[in-house]
Amino acid sequence: MSTTVTVTNGMEEDYLYSPDILNELNFDHCLATYKPPISHRYPGEDLLMRPLCLSDYDRGFIQLLSQLTKVGDVTKGEFEDQFCHMKSCSDTYFITVIEDTSSGQVIGAGSLVVEQKFIHHCSARGRVEDIVVNNQYRGKQLGKLLVDVLTLLSKKVGCYKTSLECNDSMVQFYSQLGFVKEEGQNYMCQRFKD
């Protein structure tokens, strides 16, 4: 599948992964309920869900991430280098964004990262990471939609399981999306720098 497509306004977009994978997702299998009903095909008025694009640096993607955690000054060149590194790893990075087409700004983002395994018959496992929605777009079910879509994507691309880490206050949120705290399982970490 091609990951460079011509969009309706005649501009070519360089997508991190093929939009076809996202478009072909069957949202009948989504795990949450949405009131009003939204989906990856219609996240809301003027909103568009799609793979991260190389041009999203100019649509405020880095500024959006800074609402989540420390990002620092990332130049356009650094962004493009990292984008190309990710894209060169096939079937690995499925960073998905929501654009407000009225402002041309990226207002939501989330990552599915897929790890290839030898165990489970050379299977793969997914991880949902770095979910963020612009402060001004909260309460529109967009965080839930991003996690739901990334989880469905992980299943579609063959993951035998998908996991995430979250703080205590988010456990209930992720529970409604099918995530379970497995008895006796611990998450441990060590940090080398901020």
Add this chain to the structure above:
Amino acid sequence: MSTTVTVTNGMEEDYLYSPDILNELNFDHCLATYKPPISHRYPGEDLLMRPLCLSDYDRGFIQLLSQLTKVGDVTKGEFEDQFCHMKSCSDTYFITVIEDTSSGQVIGAGSLVVEQKFIHHCSARGRVEDIVVNNQYRGKQLGKLLVDVLTLLSKKVGCYKTSLECNDSMVQFYSQLGFVKEEGQNYMCQRFKD
């Protein structure tokens, strides 16, 4: 750095990642204490620590993994395809094994998987996965050595943090290697198949 090198017996080996990265590791910064002293350069008599090789299918690598979890029947072709997929993702898969050179069998293995990020100034995070030591080689500090080496590797290749998941009985083991259960952080998972 080349990842295909000529070994002393004249055979060419195809490594998953460059052995130079492993060899250049400064083990003075290891986190555990070893009695007797071992390291990545000398894991024990007749033992060799090195990156996973394409030829390790014939050295019992898959059988070793089956001591860890479900693997299933993986053919040589499936192994090679997955190996090549992993290798095509640069700076991502650092699967490291211990070979008993007297038997030519792989008797220990562990994975460092590196995820590229945009956050933390386009940094990366590491994950230690799938640590296994052959039953007959337990009590030789090899599991500890594998985790220690993979953690040092993660720091060397630029990860700002490295994490793992483990069950309750292993928390103390990983604590001595610098891993911490962070207050209020939860690991959640959903499984799609066995």
